[in-house]
Amino acid sequence: MEQARRYDVFEGIADPTRRAILSLLSVKQMNVTELSGRFPVTRTAVSKHLRILKGADLIKEEKIGREKIYRLNPQALREVKEWLAHYEQFWDEKIMNLKNLFPSE
Numbered sequence: 001m002e003q004a005r006r007y008d009v010f011e012g013i014a015d016p017t018r019r020a021i022l023s024l025l026s027v028k029q030m031n032v033t034e035l036s037g038r039f040p041v042t043r044t045a046v047s048k049h050l051r052i053l054k055g056a057d058l059i060k061e062e063k064i065g066r067e068k069i070y071r072l073n074p075q076a077l078r079e080v081k082e083w084l085a086h087y088e089q090f091w092d093e094k095i096m097n098l099k100n101l102f103p104s105e
Contacts, residue, residue, distance in 0.1 A: 005055050009079045012056030017041065018049050025059060025072040032068065 013019055021035060032050065036043040050070060053059045057076045062069045 007055035012058045029071040
């Protein structure tokens with residue numbers, strides 16, 4: 001039996017289709033058929049994206065009867081949030097500079 005490859009969370013969110021899948025799963029749990037209907041790619045391609053997202057622990061898979069249901073695992077996004085937090089200081093600085101440049105009346 002082939003062991004599932006582990007992916008980095010940043011690999012998981014690197015692709016726009018995978019980000020769109022995460023967005024859909026943040027609203028509702030879905031199976032691969034439901035997800036495939038939302039994209040202009042094959043079911044096989046969506047399954048590959050799901051494998052990567054699962055390997056990055058960004059989604060969880062639950063087998064119910066004969067089908068697999070996918071749901072978002074928001075805890076995995078914490079790593080992204082923590083990484084981005086460092087860069088917020090630069091955004092805050094830029095906004096402050098703009099406010100100083102264009103003071104409100």
